[in-house]
Amino acid sequence: MGNAETLDGLLGAVAAGDQSAFQRLYAATSAKLFGVIVRIVGRRDVAEEVLQDTYLAIWDHAGDFRTERGSPIAWMAAIGRNRALNRRRGERETVSLDDPDGAPMLADDAVAGADLDWAGAGADARRLHGCLESLEEGPRSCIVMALVEGYTHQELVKRLDCPLGTVKSWIRRGLSRLKDCLAV
C-alpha cells in the first residue's frame, strides 16, 4: 500500500463504488485475510472460496466501517474470520478439513499462540495480547486456539485432553476476565 493511501480511505472509496480502490484494498490486505482464513478452514482451496466471499461482503458493507470501532484490518478480518468459522462448522458435518481421523489440525507449537507475531500489531491488538497473557493457562489456551484455529468446544476437549465441562468453564472465565481487562 502506498503512503498516500490509508485503508480507511480505501474503504471509504469502496463504499462509494470505486472499483480500482477495491483492487488496491485487496492488494494491501488479501495476504492478511487469507492467512486468517486458511488457518481456520485448513485447506487452501476452501480458503480461496471463503476469501472471495469475504471480499464481496467487504464490497457490500464497506460503508458500515467506523474508525471508532477499531482498525480497518481488524474489521475486515472479522468478516473473513466469521465466514471461515461458518464454513468450518458446515464442512465438519460431512468432511474433515484436517486429519483424516477427524482429530483437529494441531499447530506444531506446544504453547497455544506461540507462533503469533504481535510485534508489528496496532494498539488494540497489543492490548488484547496483554489481556490474553494475563489469563491463567487453561483459559488462555482455549481462547487463543479458538481465535486462531477456529476450534469448537469438542475440538478443544481433544486438543487439550480435558473434560468438556472444564473447557466450557475455562472459556467462560477467560472471556469474563478479558472483558474486564479490556475495559480498563
Next chain:
Amino acid sequence: MNGDLDDREMLAAEYVLGTLAPADRARAEAERDRDPAFARLIDDWSAKLSPVAEAVGDVAPPPNAWTSIETALAGRLRSDAAGDTQPISVRPPLLQRLSFWRWSTAGALAVAACLALYIGGVQRLEPEPETRYVAVLNAGEARPAWVLTVDTRGRTLTIRPVADVAAPDKALELWMIRDADTPPRSLGLLDPTQPLALPIQAAVDDGRLQVAAFAVSLEPAGGSPTGLPTGPVLYQGDVYPIEE
C-alpha cells in the same frame, strides 16, 4: 472485577470466538437478526477479539484469487444494472468471439480480467500516418495511473506513473497487446516511482504502432513466472494516435 458475563453476552462472546456448536451458532445468528441490542453485543465482542488477526501470519492467496473476485463482482454489478433479471455470465460472448482462449487455456479467469482491454482496443489499428501515440492507463473509472507515449520515429516507449501505484513485495509488469489473437507481450517490470523508457522496435511497422492497448498486471516479485499475465490487470488503456 465485574464478575461473570450474563448468558446473553456470553452467547454473543462465544459466537464471535467461534466455539459454539452449529445449532447454538445458528441460534445466535437468528437472535442477532432479530434483536439490535444483541447485534451490538456481537459487534462489541468482534471489536474486542478481531485484532488477533494482526498477529496471525500473512499467507499470499493464489494469484488468480483476485480475478475470481473481480469476475464475481462484475457479474453482480451487471445483474444489478439489468434489474436482476438475467443470469450472470462469467464468460461474455465477446470473449468467445475474439479467439482469446488460444493463448491462455489455463488462465481462463485471468483472461476475463483482460477482456476490458480488448473491447475498445482491437478496433483501433487503422493505418494512420502519425508517429506519436499516447495511452493513459487506469483502473476502471478511476483517475489516470500511468501515462505512456510512443515515438515511432525513435522507436521508443516512455511510461511514467502519475498516481501512487506502489505495490509492496510485488512486481508491476507492463504488457503490450497487439490484437485479440496474439498473446500479450511483456515489456518488463515498472518502477512505481519513476519513468521508464524502452526501445520498442518490433511493435512498429511501416511507421505505425501495431499495438492496440497496454496493460499493467500485478505479478510476484521478479515478474510473471509464465510469460503471460498471471495476476490481476491493475491498469489498462487503449492506444490513441496524436495528430502532428
